[in-house]
Amino acid sequence: MQNDLDIPQNHIGGNFKWDIPPKCTCGMFRDAIEKEHFVFVSDRLHKGWNGFYMHPVCANGESVRADGISITHCPFCGDEIKAKKFYPTNE
Numbered sequence: 623m624q625n626d627l628d629i630p631q632n633h634i635g636g637n638f639k640w641d642i643p644p645k646c647t648c649g650m651f652r653d654a655i656e657k658e659h660f661v662f663v664s665d666r667l668h669k670g671w672n673g674f675y676m677h678p679v680c681a682n683g684e685s686v687r688a689d690g691i692s693i694t695h696c697p698f699c700g701d702e703i704k705a706k707k708f709y710p711t712n713e
């Protein structure tokens with residue numbers, strides 16, 4: 623059985639480039655986006671930085687919340703994350 627969480631393609635690590643990549647002490651936050659794929663990057667900006675969210679699912683596989691749950695800090699080391707996607711049309 624497949625679930626469709628309706629996560630936009632360009633929110634998923636590997637489908638966009640960084641202008642300023644996410645950095646934290648442990649270095650795992652970037653992997654959470656690009657390798658583990660459990661943190662997604664929205665196009666909504668907060669003070670010029672891209673927003674991050676996780677996407678929990680219910681027991682039946684449907685999204686708990688359509689817009690996911692925003693996170694602002696690395697869940698592993700607690701550092702605040704500030705990163706920017708690269709937008710080719712943004713010059």
Ligand SMILES: [Zn+2]
Binds near residue numbers: 646649698
């Ligand atoms: Zn970290």
